[in-house]
Amino acid sequence: MVQDSADSNDRSAGSRIAVIQKAVNAMDALLAAGDGLTPTEVADAIDTNRSTAFRLLTSLEYAGMLSRDESTGKYHLGMKLLQYGSAVRASMAIVKIAEPTLMTLRDKTRQTALLAVRENWGARCLLRLPGPEVDVVSWTTGQWLPMHVGAAPQALMSAMSDTEVERYLADNKDWSTRQGERSPDDVRDSLQEIRRRGWALNMESITKGVASLGTIVRDRHDAPLCAISVSGLQYHYTGTDLEQTAASVMAAASDISRRMQD
Numbered sequence: 562m563v564q565d566s567a568d569s570n571d572r573s574a575g576s577r578i579a580v581i582q583k584a585v586n587a588m589d590a591l592l593a594a595g596d597g598l599t600p601t602e603v604a605d606a607i608d609t610n611r612s613t614a615f616r617l618l619t620s621l622e623y624a625g626m627l628s629r630d631e632s633t634g635k636y637h638l639g640m641k642l643l644q645y646g647s648a649v650r651a652s653m654a655i656v657k658i659a660e661p662t663l664m665t666l667r668d669k670t671r672q673t674a675l676l677a678v679r680e681n682w683g684a685r686c687l688l689r690l691p692g693p694e695v696d697v698v699s700w701t702t703g704q705w706l707p708m709h710v711g712a713a714p715q716a717l718m719s720a721m722s723d724t725e726v727e728r729y730l731a732d733n734k735d736w737s738t739r740q741g742e743r744s745p746d747d748v749r750d751s752l753q754e755i756r757r758r759g760w761a762l763n764m765e766s767i768t769k770g771v772a773s774l775g776t777i778v779r780d781r782h783d784a785p786l787c788a789i790s791v792s793g794l795q796y797h798y799t800g801t802d803l804e805q806t807a808a809s810v811m812a813a814a815s816d817i818s819r820r821m822q823d
Contacts, residue, residue, distance in 0.1 A: 580617075583607055587617055588626065588638065597635030646703055655787055656688050659778070659817045663690055663789060666813040670806055672793035673697040675775075677713040680705060682729050684714035684788065697792040699768040706767075709748050710738055712775030713788040715761035719752050720777050720785035726752065738766040760807050765795060772798040774806055778814045781822050789814055 590606035591598055598606065604614035618636050621627040625641035659676050667674040673692040677684040685705045691697075700706060708718040708729055718726065730745040755761045760776040767773075775790030791810055798806065 583609060583613075583617055584621060584626075587614070587621070591627070591636060591638050597630060597633065597637045599634050600636070603636065653687060655821070658820045659787070659789070660688060660690075662813050662816045662820065663688065666789070666791060666809060667692055670791050670793070670797075670809055672791035672797065672806070675700065675713060675773075675790050675792065676787055677717070677775075677790070678787045679717045679785070682733065683707045684711070684717050686713075687787075692791075692793055695793055697768070697771055697773075699771060700792070707733065707735070709733070709736065709743055710763075710766055711790075712761045712763040712773035712792070713790040715751065715755060715763065716775040716777050716788040716790070717785065718748075719755040719761065720779075739769065740766055758807075759811060761790075762798065762803075764798065770795050774798060774803075774810055776810050776814045778817045778821075780818065786818070786821065789817065 586607040587603050590603055594602075594606075600615040600618055601611050603618060604611045607614065618627060618629075622629055622636065622639070625639050627636045627639045629636050655678070656676065663674040663676060667690045671692055671694040673696060674690045675686055676688040677686045683705050686700050686702050689700070689702045700711060706714050708714045718729070721729070726749075730748060736743045736745075751761075760774055763773045763775075765771060771792060772795040773790050773792035775788050777788055778786045780786050789810065791806060796802075
């Protein structure tokens, strides 16, 4: 009887974990979709039947995690998730320390300023401060980008060892950018240039007419902590303007690094 009870508890715990995983998968599918999904579309995305998907979506809606558009029947991520995101960001020491410097950088360059950390084979944006001249929304807070796309992700990749870089080049299957496919050799060449000058430059690889420039923030042991970048209209990223922007971003990275050590 004791063994039967233990087996039953194990099965119950496993079932609860499976339900939680399905809920996470459903929200991931809605995040990727952007424009919402119907229960049938969610069922297809998470490989389950429609009735199970509908019950799951209804429960998540009741909890405030999702909202439903009555006119289309589609589900969207709910406003409550904004509270979670805000709380996560507020708890991160690196954001608290870097934000004043990034605000100064934004005001000086008049560009959108961003902070990102490495996450697996990519970078996740933790902080985005809209620029006074143009608000670049191609990479928003919480969004993830692969290593070979964008200035901050490429800056983070430049801090990886050659062995890690080669693993990424071997593992990655999608080399698409707005300007077309990149190749592993393209990435290797750009990494050499980034390491030589200390910053990465992205010209329209995500959004037409928009460029970005990013660099690494390091700790006292020279290990990478995060990357910062600025993003704006492409004409700011040529000639003398480019040199001034690069100098400003590099100075901001040094200031954040110093603040992290205080």
